[in-house]
Amino acid sequence: MEQLDVVTFGEAMAMFIADVPGRLHEVSHYTKALAGAETNTAIGFARLGLKSGWASKVGADSFGKFIIAHLQKENVNIEQVLTDGHYPTGFQLKSKVFEGDPEVEYFRKGSAASHMSVVDFNEEYFLSARHLHMTGIPLGISEHTRAFAQHALNFMKKAGKSVSFDPNLRPTLWKSRDEMIAVTNQGAFQADTVLPGIHEGEILTGYQKPEDIAKFYLEQGVKQVIVKLGGDGAYYQTQTGQGTVKGYHVEEIVDTVGAGDGFAVGVVSGLLEGLSIEDAVRRGNAIGALAIQSQGDSDGYPTRDRLVEYMNHQLNEVK
Template identity: 45%
Template sequence: MAEFLTIGEPMAVLASSNPDKSLVDATDFEKFVAGAELNVAIGVSRLGHRAEYISAVGQDPFGKFIQKSLAEAAIGNDYVSEDAQHWTGFYLKERVTHGDPATFYFRKNSAAANFDSHVLDQIDFSDVKIAHLSGIFAALSENDLSVLRQLNQYLRDAGKFITFDPNLRPVLWDSQAKMIKVTNELAKNADLVMPGINEGKVLLGSDDPETIANFYLDQSDYTKTVIVKLGPKGAYIKQRNGDTQTIPGFYVETVVDTVGAGDGFAVGLITGLLDGLPLDKAARRGCAIGALAVMSPGDNDGYPTPDELTTFMQVQQH
């Protein structure tokens, strides 16, 4: 069984190859696998840790593509079911040279949005060291919100370490008020919460890292650590004992695509913890992989192998 476990919606992404052209005008696209939690599983596996992914796909070409990609990435798919009644989600993504790319989703009523909760009863949690959850799965449907809450409870009952990334996707929610309420409630169950600084403005009305950290530490006895992702500036860490640190970011000469950077941070942090690194060094690894992510066009193809990560971090130190 895997050391790492996550649940999410896998998607195919058709990413434009035409820089700074709108999705209306773009004519050339590349196909990648995507989905925030799947991105993290791919990165964790690429760095040599056993990862298990929970989800559902349709019986369609995108579903087959995702199943094939999971196998190639050596990610466990014992809990990825096929749904003959619903399709696999996908989305279109712009190619931009500055800022965040526009995206357009085709995922309503997808196979993942209709995930069968009985699958959770089959899961073997015995070897899991870290489980990573995000707010995206909860946004897909009321069914998936119930599933995520149930999985959260199973993980707590099993005494597993839970990381939570809000991963706000306003377009998927019925209202911003519901998104804020549910996302902050879900964060209460995590041992470690990792919001982005811009997410803090939405979720609690502040982009001050310490204010954001204090909010999540104060709202739950479970949460012992909050790491606020600061984008190119790195990350701010605050622990329940009051210790704080700011971890610097890594220099990036050319930004190709910002999608996947936050998930890259999660990859670095989680694998660092699995490797026994101190929290600050794990977060530093997270910053490195976030930087590598923005230099590649796919959501996760910039995530490194162990040798690539070592080389990048060594070069940046000089």
């Protein structure tokens, strides 16, 4: 079995992006793409040259085949992407916007991925990875995926693997706000690195300042917390230090979806490669900035050469 740098898991969907601005029910033409926070990160890691793997279930349908083919093209390991002939692959519609967040409508209830359970967990596959990156989304999709996620987290921690956790809150997936907060935090407390957005952090901790949000998780044993501040960059805090890394200036924002996942790719890859937390956060800011300049969720994620070129260019611009 191939040795992996990073493994992740979750649900991927076919995504139909409106070709022109307007409400979803008014648009006639869409372009098909791939959607999924965890597949975004798997693709991002692979583009940087890391060996990444993604575990999931897809339906025995055209959308499932599309997802598998797309990830193969991106050099993501899909040995643990199972095909389930009883349930369909989910999909979503996304509007085209030039400002603010797009309108998104999901068709995922009862999907193949929502039936991924602990019996589908392959210990050998997960042990082949140095690091587990997970989001809070599988914790909310279904009871099956929640059990899978909690098992994966416990298993990797016991195996001595490092774990990063991005809350990626999706309130519509949960029965209640209180349940979302409790279960998501339970997962976050077990991670080494937690990556909330500033608004997510406020929901999960009750605090508004990034310093207080970070402290909340550090007091639970988390090693390092990086709070995303949007265009202002990111704040980081460890048990021994803290700081803020400014974001990169972007002239034109095309689509903000996928920026947070790109940020996670930068931070986690940097930490795995031995960068300081400040430099890892700077890399995360760079990939996040590149991500929002493209329409698709992961289209803007750079190769290693493109990332170096972009960061060097931005450095020279500052000088």
